[in-house]
Amino acid sequence: MPSKSVGIIYKHHHAPAKLEAGKLEAWFKKRNIRVFLEEMQTQGALDGRCEAPLVIPKTVNWVVVLGGDGTLLGAARRTGRYGAPILGVNLGGLGFLTGTPLQDLYTVIELMVEGRLEMERRVMLETKVIRNGQGACEFQVLNDVVINKATLARIIDLDVTINDEFLTTFRADGLIISTPTGSTAYNLSAGGPILYPTMENFILTPICPFTLTNRPIIIPDTSVIQVEMRKESEETVILTFDGQVGFDLCYGDRVCIRKSKKKIKLFRAPQQSYFKVLRTKLMWGGVTYNKNAVD
Numbered sequence: 001m002p003s004k005s006v007g008i009i010y011k012h013h014h015a016p017a018k019l020e021a022g023k024l025e026a027w028f029k030k031r032n033i034r035v036f037l038e039e040m041q042t043q044g045a046l047d048g049r050c051e052a053p054l055v056i057p058k059t060v061n062w063v064v065v066l067g068g069d070g071t072l073l074g075a076a077r078r079t080g081r082y083g084a085p086i087l088g089v090n091l092g093g094l095g096f097l098t099g100t101p102l103q104d105l106y107t108v109i110e111l112m113v114e115g116r117l118e119m120e121r122r123v124m125l126e127t128k129v130i131r132n133g134q135g136a137c138e139f140q141v142l143n144d145v146v147i148n149k150a151t152l153a154r155i156i157d158l159d160v161t162i163n164d165e166f167l168t169t170f171r172a173d174g175l176i177i178s179t180p181t182g183s184t185a186y187n188l189s190a191g192g193p194i195l196y197p198t199m200e201n202f203i204l205t206p207i208c209p210f211t212l213t214n215r216p217i218i219i220p221d222t223s224v225i226q227v228e229m230r231k232e233s234e235e236t237v238i239l240t241f242d243g244q245v246g247f248d249l250c251y252g253d254r255v256c257i258r259k260s261k262k263k264i265k266l267f268r269a270p271q272q273s274y275f276k277v278l279r280t281k282l283m284w285g286g287v288t289y290n291k292n293a294v295d
Contacts, residue, residue: 003032004032004033004034004061004113005033005034005035005036005057005059005060005061006028006033006034006035006036006060006061006062006063006064007035007036007037007038007055007056007057007060007062007063007064007079007084008021008024008025008035008036008037008038008063008064008066009038009039009040009056009063009064009065009066009067009071009074009075009078009079010037010038010039010040010065010066010067010071011039011040011066011067011068011071011091012039012040012041012071014067014091016091017066017067017071017091018039020066020089020091020102020105021037021066024064024066024105024109025037027106027109031113033113036055036056036057036060037055038054038055038056040067040071040074040075041074054078054079056078056079058079058082058084059082060079060084061084062084062085062086062087062112062113063075063079063080063084063085063086063087064086064087064089064109065086065087065088065089065098066089066091067089067091067098068090068091068093068095068098069088069095069096069097069098069185070243070244071098072086072088072097072098073097073141073142073143073242073243073244074242074244076124076142076264077139077140077141077142077241077242077245080124080142080262080264080265081124081140081260081262081264083262083265084265085119085265085266085267086264086265086266086267087100087108087109087112087117087266087267088100088266088267089101089102089105090102095281096184096185096277096281097142097181097266099268099269099272099277100267100269100272101269104269104270107270108267108269108270111270112267117267117268117270118267118268118270119265119266119267119268120197120198120265120266120267120268121198121263121264121265121266122142122179122180122181122197122198122263122264122265122266123179123180123181123199123200123221123259123260123263124140124141124142124179124259124260124262124263124264125140125141125142125144125145125177125179125202125257125258125259125260126138126139126140126257126258126259126260126261127139127140127141127145127239127241127255127256127257128255128256129239129247129249129253129254129255129256130253130254130255130256131250131252131253132252136253137239137247139241139245139247140260140262141179141182141241141242142179142181142182142242142264143178143179143181143182143185143186143242143243144176144177144178144179144182144185144186144187144242144243145176145177145239145240145241145255145257146174146175146176146177146186146207146239146240146243147174147175147227147237147238147239147240147249147255148173148174148175148207148237148238148240149173149174149233149235149236149237149238150235150236150237150238151235151236154173154235155171155172155173155210156171156172156173156174156229156233156237157169157170157171157229157230157231158170158172158175158227158228158229158230159227159228159229159230160175160204160225160226160227161225161226162219162223162224162225163223163224164224164226167204167217168214169230170206170209170214171209171210171211171214172206172207172208172209172210172214173207173208174206174207175204175205175206175207175227176190176192176203176204176205176206176207177202177203177204177225177227177257178192178202178203178205179202179203180195180196180197180198180199180200180201180203181197182242183195183197183203184278184281185243186243187203187205187216190205190206190207190208190216191205191216192205192216193216193218194278195218196274197274200220200221200259201218201219201220201221202218202219202220202221202223202225202257202259203216203217203218203219204216204217204219204225221259222259223258224256224257224258225256225257225258226254226255226256226257227254227255227257228252228253228254228255229249229251229252229253231251232251233251236248237249239255
C-alpha cells in the first residue's frame, strides 16, 4: 500500500496545466505515491460556509499547485489550513507565490519527496461577518480582505477599530486589510508597503482616500480589527476575499478580522530568495552604475 499521498490542483480550463497534471500524476504513481487530482474552480461560493466538498483528503503529505498565484490562493483557502505544505508551480503570469518555474518542476519535486525542500510558514487572516448578532459569513485568506463599492468612483465611509479602540473613519474608495504575503498584491497597487512575507503583521491600506493624510498603517498580527459602515449606502458594498470570493455587506454588519490560528506552509523554490523574486517580478534595475568600475 502507498505510504505517501499528494494532492495536485491545477488551473481551471487551462489545457497546459491539465496536461502537466497528468504527467505529474504518472510520475508520482511510478514511485508508489497515491495521487488526488482536482481542477480549481473559477470562483468561490458567495457564502463563505458553502464551499464545494474537497476532492483532496485532509491527510495528504503534500499539495502541488499548477497555475498562477490565483490558483494557489484558491488552493490555500481549500487545503492550506489542514497542514499539508504547498508547492506552487508557475504556469501563469507574475508568480510571487508560485515560485517554481515549469522547467524545474521535477528537480524540485524530487527534493520535496526526499524532504530536502525548505518551507515557510505564512500568517493567514480569519474574517467573520456579524449580522444581527449572528455569524453571516466566515473565511480564511492568505492575501487580503477588501471592502469596496461595486460602483466605481463612489466614496464609502468605514469606521475602523483596533482592539476595541477607535482608529479613524476612512473616507475612501475602499479599504484593504492585507497579510505580509498579500503586501505585493492589491496593497502594493494602492500604495501600501512591501513586507517580508514571514513577518507577523497586518497592513491597513485605504484605496484612494479622500483625506490625503489617511495613509497605510502596519499593525501587529495580535490585533483584532473591526470595520463597520458609518452610514447606509445606496450602492452595493462588497467584502472580497483574496480577490476571488465576494460577499455583499449590509448596513449594520460588523466585519471582524484577526489572525487565523492556522498558518499556511509554502515550499520555497531552491535558489529563489524573496529579494530575488522582488527584483525579477518588479523589474528593479539595481544600481545605476557599475560597482566594479575603476575610477
